[in-house]
Amino acid sequence: MLDKLNEIEKAALESLSSITDQAALDAWRIANVGRSSPLMQVFAGFGKLSKEERPVVGAAANRVKVALESALEQKVQAVKNAALAKSLEEEKLDVTLPGREVKIGRLHPSTQQLRRVLAILAEMGFQVYTSREVETDEMNFQMLNFAPHHPAREMQDSFYVEAEGREDNPILMRTHTSPGQIRAMREASATNPQNPPPIRIALPGMCFRYEQITARSEIQFNQVEGLAVGKGITFADLKGTLTDFVRRMFGQDARVRFRASYFPFTETSAEMDVECFVCGGKGCQVCKNSGWLEILGCGMVHPNVLQNGGYDPKIYSGFAWGMGPERQLMLRNKINDIRYFWGNDVRFLEQF
Amino acid sequence: MKLPISWLKDFIDLDGLTVEDIARKLTLAGLEVDEILYAGLPMPTYSAGEKHEFKTNGIAWDKEKIVVAEIREVKAHPNADKLTLLDLFDGQQEQVVLTGAPNIFHLKGAGKLEKPIKVAYAKEGSTLYDGHAEGQVLMTLKRAKIRGVDSYSMVCSEKELGITDESDGIIILDDDAPVGTPLADYIGDAVLDISILPNMARNANVIGIARELAALTGRELRADNRPQTVDGPSSTVNGPSVNDLVEIEITNSELNPRFVAGLIRNVEIKPSPYQIQRRLKLAGVRAINNIVDATNYAMIELGEPLHAFDYDILKERAGDKKIKIITRTAQEGEELVTLDGMKRKLTAMNVLVCDEKGSLSLAGVMGGSESEVYDASKEVLDAVGVEVKAGEMPQGKITSRGKSTVNVLLEGAAWNFINIRRTAKQHNLPSEASFRFSRGVHPALAEIGVKRGLQYMAAWANGSIAPGLVDTYPLKPKDSVVDVTSQDVKRLLGIDLTLEQISELLTRLEFKCEVMSNKLQVTAPAHRMDIDEGVVGLADVLEEVARSYGYDKIPTTTMSDSLPPQVGNPVHEWEEHLRDLLVAIGLQEVVTYRMTSPERESRVVTHNEYVRIANPIAPERSVLRQSLLASVLEVVEKNAKAESIAMFEVGSIFEPVKNDLPNEPRRLAIVMTGARIASAWDVKDSPKFDFYDMKGRIELLLAGLRYTDIVYTESESTYQLHPGKSAEVKVNGQVVGVFGELHPLAKEKYEFSDAPIIVAEFDLEKLRGLNPSYGITPVSEFPPMYEDIAIILDESVAASAVEALIRQTGGKTVTDVRLFDVYRDEKIGAGKKSLAYSLTYQAEKTLTDADAAAIRNKIVKRLENTIGAKLRS
CATH class of the missing domain: 1.20.1270 (Substrate Binding Domain Of Dnak; Chain:A; Domain 2)
Structure with missing residues (x-):
């Protein structure tokens, strides 16, 4: 067994x-x-x-x-x-085959840049103020201290809208978002004409200039302006606030400088440069070998503009500045043709 | 403006400052230097990693190799007719140099020259621009044999030395040029190309820049020691007074506040000294002859445009009478032939300089060439007019008729800057003169300018100046006086300065300052027209304080004023939320032009009235858009080759209001077309986007906006949509948008791909104004039950009606009704369809089969009774 x-x-x-x-x-x-x-x-x-x-x-x-x-x-x-x-x-795969494309939505690069700018400004206490794109000569120029035939008007060639009987106050496409400064100041001062409230606003929007459409110039472009009005606001405050802003935009190490400049609606006026972030100031194509990039124009609000907005320039003061989101994107991304923005080719848009 | 450093040094000591230092100071003070052009002076070299500051161009001249030399003899070349051989002395030794220069050729074979000719001599190994190449090409001078003669050096032209872009001969230096001296030490220069801001027109001249530099560096403006007197008699001032010969009548002092004229007799027309020519050329002005050059040189130096008349012609026209210059506005329709030969039709706004015979020139803009002036046997000079292209300097003109000496009446005037601006624009005549006059030239400069011009003519043309000036000055500008306090400076600039410190900063810019007990009284200098009075004047002066103090020295502070009330911007915030939702549902945002044409929009929608652009850039950009959808469709058309497109735009359209500002309502447009799923190596023939893809996204969008009362009905849109594949969207009973497939006939008008074009447009004014419904459906702890039912019913019954009945009958226990199949075939019968629904039952208890059956039966019965549906077995 x-x-x-x-x-x-x-x-x-x-x-x-x-x-x-x-x-x-x-x-x-x-x-x-x-x-x-x-x-x-x-x-x-x-x-x-x-x-x-x-x-x-x-x-x-x-x-x-x-x-x-x-x-x-x-x-x-x-x-x-x-x-x-x-x-x-x-079950072994060819890992080199391409991944499946996911179709996603995106914001236009200009909107993305506008949001970056406005988000920083919001944190700094500047609220968004929007206003119309078609304006009167009065709001676009006269109230902003551009007299008729003033040389500064040549800096902003305009598109006019057909209208009769308005020789003194024609209708035009706004050349900057600054008419919003007047509208905002008037709205605010109307609430308390004797003691109008302080203002801190950001004015984004599309602006229009009579230009040929080329790689360097466009008939429309976005602008963001900032405006602060109140008591005791100084040029030193302008420098401090804008330096803070620019460092939030371009990095805490960004070197900046202020150059004297001219805008009809500000005085003391300045141009603000940031050290070229492409070459670090060594000189390159983007900064045209100057080492600096011109990124915004600024200045103390002109007494006439304050007056036109309902703020007594003997008591109130303020500063304003303006900049171009498309220009910022062009500098940052080395975009050499401004026509990409309104060309809306998806091959461009999908890169943002 | 282009400013040679050597010229600047006539007025200010710049020792110890590099060209870059100067450029930096000017740039920071608002006189932005765009480029530095080197014409001889040493250029800065940057080691790797070192920072550049300015765009630079040009060449430096080697001090060893490029020197002043003198030609002592001009010989013929033994083997070449067109070349000459020069015997030349370079300060150390004799050299033989070959040249083909046309301006020396006439001396060929002349032998020993009585008076040597001073030239710029470059030795072997020099780096120069190639004189024969197109544009500026650097080359190094090498030894060569030309037609049997050894060539190792050359006599240079302006092009070769980088002074001008073109030249037609060698440079012939002034007689006093020091032989053997390095050329760079003698005439080496650098040119600053400066952008002049509209409020800094006062600086568009050499003295203006020197004055700014003096303020910025704290140095003295060098005493202007040129003779400036017209008081005679002296060696250059003699003869009868101009006041005895000429009188001036100003008819409108607002338009012509001042008119000054001086006379110089027997000027000999010839080239200006080379130093003068070279400076003019570096400043961008062509050198013409000593008379034209004198007016241009004085203008660039001082900022006052001058106008030279041939005195003899004026005298001839006046006959026996005293010459009378009259300034007046033109008659409407009056004509003037300007120097360029154009007959100009004038308007009553244009100002003319006339004599009693008629008009002589378009004031401040361009000289006239009326036939009687031209037909005269003498000369007419004009340094003011002549069209220039943007950025160029004016080219004086002389119509020589062979006479070597002339008598010149020199005009210096002040004009209303707005009037000049309008006139220059009206006749499309930009010039250096109108550039300056249209930005404001202070009347004080008229006198200084004429004196300076006469002195230069006397110096360069051997003329004799008539004593005195005819000076009519009916409208003296008021001095601007502004009070400034330390508190003002603190309040607006944020710096603490004493009155003395403020005074020091302003005095540097030639303001007159008087320190009073608690304020500073400031008077603007005579050359400035940009300083106002009162509160504006204060701002004007404070800007000067800031510039003089240095923007870089002002501290950076944060605002101490209280924050404004927080009102936000609900409309903007809502639109940003909308954009986020649109992106989340897979749509690409686009931003398009506001300007379009009715024709472009009419492919999809027709509007009769538009906001029209009075000065369109092109016919296809002649109106403001009335359809956002039309704009997005154009983008889709441009991207027609893309496999799949799903895009949107949020923006304004423009509804015309007669002779007033248009309405600018906001719209949302969406277009989808092409593949629903991206193709890949294992995904072929993706289905195309259709009506329901759009509807699904609209449902998500509206849900995201917290809207629940939504109804889709047949569309009555103005857009050309497929009648059977389009719908209106009603939220809370209000039509807010429309969507559907583009009508095949509309689609044909575009160059689209084959796939259907699915579009949507929403009125954001309406969509935004609706009441959202907030709140959620609680998620139950109890298990849901799922059940499918299929019913057969008439085609005519809308799916939405069936679903509504199911929901209504099922009550709150039926928490979801999802249509999962639509089916038609012969068995069901013609005119019938089968709809299959998946129902979800949910209650706050565990449901039994019996519970579900009870509800189902109720629903089926209701469907049978109400719409004649049959349960499909």
Whole structure:
């Protein structure tokens, strides 16, 4: 009987060794450790054995059973591992194939830049003020201290709108967002003419100049102006506020300088330069070898403009500045053709 | 303006300052230097990493190799007719130099010259511009044999030395040029190209810049030691007084506050000294002859444009009478032939300088060339007129008729700057004179200018000046007097200055300052017209204080004033939120031109009235848009090759209001076309965007705006849309927008790809004004049940009606109704359709099958009874 058990064990282990798949394993299990397997038959035939044989055969049969079951368990794991390895091998991808394109929405680069600017200004307490794009000569020029035929008007060639009987006050496309300064000041001063409230606003919007459309000039462009009006606001405040603003825009290390300049609606006027962020001031194409980039014009609000807005220039003062989001983007991204902005080619827009 | 440094040094000591230092000081003070052009002086060299400050151009002249030399003999070249051989002395030794210069050719074979000719001599190895190349090409002078003669050096032209772009001969220096001296030490120069701001026109001259530099450096303006007197008699001032010969009548002093005239007799017309020519050329003005050059030189130096008349012609025209110069406005329609030969039709606004015979010139803008003036046998000089292109200096003109000496009456006047501006613009005659006059030239300069011009003519043309000036000055400008206090400076500039300190800063700019007990009384200098009085004058003066003090020295502070009331900008904020939603639903924002044409818009919509541009840049930009959708469609057309387009714009349209400001309502336009899913290596034939893609996005958009009461009905849009594939959107009962597929006939008018064009436009004024509905549907802890039902019903019943019935009947337990199939076939029958819905049941308990069945049965019954639907088995 012991020989028979050894044979059973040998045969079973031998047949197990060649098995590689789950189905054969299931069949082996039934054939070798199943109820009607030769081994189980041995257990079933226990009663027929002599009293002396029983413990010996019993122990041997148990040993074989444990051996077979343990071998089976190992085999099951091995088959599973082999199957997994095979399927992993088969599922291998070409990782160099391109990823699937996701169609997403984007804001126009100008809107993105406007938002950057306005977000910083909002934190500095400047609230957005928007106003109309078609304006009167009075609001666009006269109230801003541009007399008729004033030389400064040549800096801002205008598109006029057809209208009759308005020779003294023609209608035009606003050449800057500054008419909003007058509108905002008048709205604010109307609330309390004797003691008008302070103003801190940002004026974003599209402006229009009579230019040929070329790589360097456009008939429309966005502008953001800032305006602060109140008591005791100084040129030193202008310098401090704009330096803070520019460092938020271009980095805390940005070097800046203020140059004297001229705008009809400010006096003391200045041009603010930031050290070229493309070359670090060493001189390059972008800064035309000057090391500086002209980024905004600014100045103390002209007394006539304050007056026109309902603020007594003997008591109130303020400063204003203006800048171009498209210009900022052009400098930052080395865009050499302003026509990209309103050209709206998706191949351009998708890069922002 | 272009300013040679050497000229500047006539008026201020600039020792110890580099050209860059000077340029930097001017730039920071508002006189922006755009470029520095080197013509001889050493150029700065930048090591790697060092910072540049200015755009630079030009060349430096090697001091060893380029020197002043004198030609002692001009010989013929043995083998070349067109070349000459020069025997020349460079200060150390004799040299033989070859040249083909036309301006020396007439001396060929003349042998030893009686008077040597001084020239600019470049030795072997010099770096120069190639005189024969197009443009400015650097070259190094090398030894060569030309027609058998050794050539190792050359006599230079202005082009070769970078003084001018072109030249037609060698430079012939003044007789007193020191032989052997490095040329750079003798006439080496650098030119600052300065942008002149409108309020700094007073500085558009050499003295103006020198004055600014004096203020900025604290140096003295050098005493102007040129003889300036017309008081005789002296060696140059003699003969009868001009006052006995000429009188002036000004008819409108507002337009012509001052008119000054001086006379110089027997001037000999010839080239100006080379130093003068060179400065003029560097300043961008062509050298013509000593008379024209004198007017231009005085103008550039002082800022007063001068006008030279031929005195003999005026005398001839006056006959026996005293010459009378009259300034008056033109008759409407009066004509004047200007120097350029153009017959100008004048208006009553134009001011003329006339004599009793008729008009002589268009005041301050351009000289006239009336036939009697031209037909005269003498000369007419005009340094004022002559058209110049933007950025160029004027070119004086002389119509020589062979006489070598003439008598010149020199005009210096003051004109109303607005009038000159309008006249110059009206006749399209920009010139150096009108540039200056149209920005304001102080009347005080008229006298100084004439004196200076006469002196230069006397010096360069050997004339003799008639004693005195005819000076009519009916309208003296009032001196601007402004009171300034330390408090003003503190309040507006934020710096603490004593009255003495303020006075010192302003005195540097030639303001007259008087310190009083608690204020400073400031009087503007005579050359300035930009200083007002009162509170504006205070601002004007404080800007000068700030410039003189230095913007860079003013501290940086933060505002101490209180913050304004926080009102925000709800409209802007709402639109920004809208943009975020549009981006979130996968749309690309575009921004388009406001200007378009009715024709362009008419491809998709027709409007009769437009806001029209009076001076359009092009016919296709002649009106302001009335359709935002039309603008976005144009962008889509331009991007027609893109596989998939989904874009939007938020912006204004312009509704005309007769002779008044237009309305500018806000709109949203969306266009989608092309592939719904991006194609890829395993994605082929993506379906195209259709009506329902747009509708799905609109649903998301409106949900994002918290609108819930939304109805889609058939469209009655003015847009040309597909009648069966378009809808109006009503929110809270109000029509807010329209969307659908572009009508096939409209689509044909564009160059689109084949895919349908799906469009939408919303009226943001309406959309924004609606009441949003806030709140959420609670999420239940209990499991939902899902069940599908399919019904068959008549085609004519709208899907929205079915869904409404289901929701209504199901009550709050039916939390979602989703249409997942629409099916038609023969078995169902003609005119019928099958709609399959997936229902979600949800209650605040665990629902049983029986609960669901009860509701379902109720719904089915309702559908049967109301719209004749049958449950599909």
